[in-house]
Amino acid sequence: MAAQYQAAESQMEKEFTMTKLFTKRFNELEQQLEQIASSKTTSVSQLTGSAGFYVDQNALLNWQIKAKTLLIAVCGESSHQLRSFHAARHVVMGTNYEALIQLRAVFLAVKDDFEGGYLNTLRDLVHAEVFGSELEQAAELLSAGYASAAAVIAGVVLETNVRNLCTDRGIEHGKLDKMNADLTKAGAYNSIQQKRITAMAGIRNAAAHGDTGKFNPSDVKGMIDDVERFLATNLQ
Structure with a gap:
């Protein structure tokens, strides 16, 4: 992992x-x-x-x-x-x-x-390519029975995108929960999306620490789908 x-x-x-x-x-x-x-x-x-x-x-x-x-x-x-x-x-x-x-x-x-970071075309093209392949890898790992590894990779994609949203809005980088809250306050997305990110981060953290009892393969599948939707909304 x-x-x-x-x-x-x-x-x-x-x-x-x-x-x-x-x-x-x-x-x-x-x-x-x-x-x-x-x-x-x-x-x-x-x-x-x-x-x-x-x-x-x-x-x-x-x-x-x-x-x-x-x-x-x-x-x-x-x-x-x-x-x-x-x-x-x-x-x-x-x-x-x-x-x-x-x-x-x-x-x-x-x-x-x-x-100054005001041109996102290059960055978004690279992200779409890299993130897409990473999520595909996560899905393949999940189908092969490696739910923890899949959750960790999906979590990396999620946190990297959240960090880049902070960069775009001049928000200081920090822990995921802090960046998530700051982005919500800044109007980058609503509180419903904030809760989804918190839930996804919880799965990622549990997987990284080997707490497999706190999630199941269905949770990871939902996480991958949610990350993909989040990217589709923000990589534009």
Whole structure:
């Protein structure tokens, strides 16, 4: 059972690993963009006859492709952030340096939201994948007769999601019962859901301590179903 618990926690770390990778990529692309901007030169437009700042067009195009890939990953292909990024590329009668300024504004706004935890697309996609597989594993363990291990894994999924809800709402992390109460006070969900989480936590705790007399396989089956419904409500 301890091994199953550790395996569940290990998979939960996937989100944090991916987040670190994308944070690193944001920083790399910000530095690359600043390097392109700093190499600007003055030139006279053949169309308008006026002087303006220009940057290396190939370098800017290369950066745009890489930045677009990152924005798709963290925001989604249909996101308003990506639409804003596309719109920023076009400057009527302007220089490509002016386009760069607009692209930089959009890019840095998305970077700021990502670092502040206001972009949930990536996190929720990872959670849906990880949590789904974990609950499937819990169900398989239960069907194989390992109710305690199944309850522990389902409990890890539940507590991790509750912790992330606290992060979203600026609520301090702590023990599950405290976070559950704080989320209810904050209006994240009602008192009925709070009681369900308390009941699920009770099963998880009993399983973790080997108190098998306090629950049965039907209780664990109901717990897995309740966790799945809770995730369906909150991973949106």
